[in-house]
Amino acid sequence: MARIAREEMKQRLKVYFIMGSVNCKKSPFEVLTEAIDGGITLFQFREKGSGALVGEQKYEFAKQLQAICQKRGIPFIVNDDVELALAIDADGVHIGQDDEDARVVREKIGDKILGVSAHNLAEAQAAAAAGADYIGVGPIYPTKSKADAKQAQGPGMIRLLRDNGIDIPIVGIGGITAENASEVMNAGADGVSVISAIASAPSPLLATKQLVQTVLNNE
Ligand code: TZP
Ligand code: MG
Numbered sequence: 001m002a003r004i005a006r007e008e009m010k011q012r013l014k015v016y017f018i019m020g021s022v023n024c025k026k027s028p029f030e031v032l033t034e035a036i037d038g039g040i041t042l043f044q045f046r047e048k049g050s051g052a053l054v055g056e057q058k059y060e061f062a063k064q065l066q067a068i069c070q071k072r073g074i075p076f077i078v079n080d081d082v083e084l085a086l087a088i089d090a091d092g093v094h095i096g097q098d099d100e101d102a103r104v105v106r107e108k109i110g111d112k113i114l115g116v117s118a119h120n121l122a123e124a125q126a127a128a129a130a131g132a133d134y135i136g137v138g139p140i141y142p143t144k145s146k147a148d149a150k151q152a153q154g155p156g157m158i159r160l161l162r163d164n165g166i167d168i169p170i171v172g173i174g175g176i177t178a179e180n181a182s183e184v185m186n187a188g189a190d191g192v193s194v195i196s197a198i199a200s201a202p203s204p205l206l207a208t209k210q211l212v213q214t215v216l217n218n219e
Pocket of ligand 2: 094096097
């Protein structure tokens, strides 16, 4: 398989749902199914934080969520855990600045999708040079979903990256909702990634539909 084409990556980033067991108020399988029904374009398995599953339980949970995505044609990305991604033949991996070096991860995963978190121009340039298929930029707004999140930088960081020649696909992350998603898109993002806006919503289905609507209106 070849690396994902840039245009296809951009389309896939439009509404990127990220979730682990600790983010859900009801069955994670139901939440993911509703999110897919609502129109998410990409999914990331992020099993992190206090109470997160580990070992065999994490593996089995990942396999179950992956099966749901596969049935519905939604690519399945694994956060941080390159070995898990390879073991279950996931569609890709997302790594942060404190994880393994992006070049090393690219070597390990071949043509699978590689996403890298970037907080500034230097990190964005390095990620692009290392072979990232997309970068995640944030936190754009304050977030409660990541204990060690850096300070929110606003959508202006995405604009700054675009103005300085960063042309690889960008997804915004952190505190994004249907109310502020258009600001993120207008700053030059290809899409938005969210945890709580979908996972903590009273209706993940309706919340996803609202986000999808907003993003499509701001293409
Ligand atoms: N990285 C930067 S902010 C964040 C991650 C994983 C959490 C995003 O969660 P939410 O609930 O959409 O703010
Ligand atoms: Mg990480």
